[in-house]
Amino acid sequence: MKDISRTAPVGTRVMAYRNLHKGCWSVKSLKTGRVLAHLDEVFISDALFRVSEAGRQRVIRERSKNVHAGVVGVVSTLPAGGEFAPRTRVRYNPYQAATFLTAPDGAPILAHRSYTWTPQVGHLPWKSARKQER
Numbered sequence: 001m002k003d004i005s006r007t008a009p010v011g012t013r014v015m016a017y018r019n020l021h022k023g024c025w026s027v028k029s030l031k032t033g034r035v036l037a038h039l040d041e042v043f044i045s046d047a048l049f050r051v052s053e054a055g056r057q058r059v060i061r062e063r064s065k066n067v068h069a070g071v072v073g074v075v076s077t078l079p080a081g082g083e084f085a086p087r088t089r090v091r092y093n094p095y096q097a098a099t100f101l102t103a104p105d106g107a108p109i110l111a112h113r114s115y116t117w118t119p120q121v122g123h124l125p126w127k128s129a130r131k132q133e134r
Helices: 053-062
Strands: 013-019 024-029 035-039 042-051 069-075 087-091 100-102 111-118 121-125
Antiparallel strands (some): 013 024, 042 069, 042 111, 087 100
């Protein structure tokens, strides 16, 4: 994972979302509203899965994509032992649901202790994917 400690130190509150134009994840500061980095992978703790219902309705109405959903949390380092394996995949489609869903069973997910954005998809540590919902 790329070190973003100079632009987003560990402990920085951010929103991460899929950047469809650059093919990566954009990490935006919640304090300044500025994009801090474009990354292939980012680890976020105290993750809250957020969807703006007004933004979602605009997508449905106009059939045009806009940034209205992402994961809000704190930039963190990977826990000891490196990456999680295996993982539970998370997905979001504004035409199908108003929340993020776990891919295996389509269960809504609103929050989780930790979250890793990796190329193309987001993942939760699999053992606690359902237990950590708040």
